[in-house]
Amino acid sequence: MELVGPPAPGGTGETAGLDGPAGGYAGEAVTGHSGRSGAQEKEAAMGKPNPIEVQKALKGIRYPADTSSLAEQARKNHADKDLVQRMENLKGRKFDGPNDVEKAIFD
Structure with a gap:
């Protein structure tokens, strides 16, 4: 990781990500990394939803x-069209909770 700018106030500048009260360096560039693993990024790019997207889509159900x-x-929660389609393809089923939905989508 390339460091940009001086250490945050109170930091030593020796360990990236651990210095200063905010846990980083002042002026450090934001990478925009989603926090997903490489496999999750690949699945998202290929149209496979992840469990967090499913839960967001079903908020309030x-x-x-x-x-x-x-x-x-899912439509009301502005979910991805592919995820809505996956849910529609689970025809004729009843779900008792979010775990049942995730099992049906991911199995």
Whole structure:
């Protein structure tokens, strides 16, 4: 990691990411890294949702829920079209909670 600028106030400048009260260097460039692993980045690029995206899409849903309710809630939460489509493709099922939905989507 290339350091940009002086250490944050109170920091020693010796260990990247651990100096200063904010945990970084003053003037350090923001990389925009999503915090996902390489495999998660690849899945996202290929249209596979991750569990966090599924939970965000289903925020506010009441269980038990059927597939049309899942898809409708995901649309209301502005979920990715591919994720909505995956939910619609789980036809004829009822889900008792978010774990059931994730198992159906990822298995």
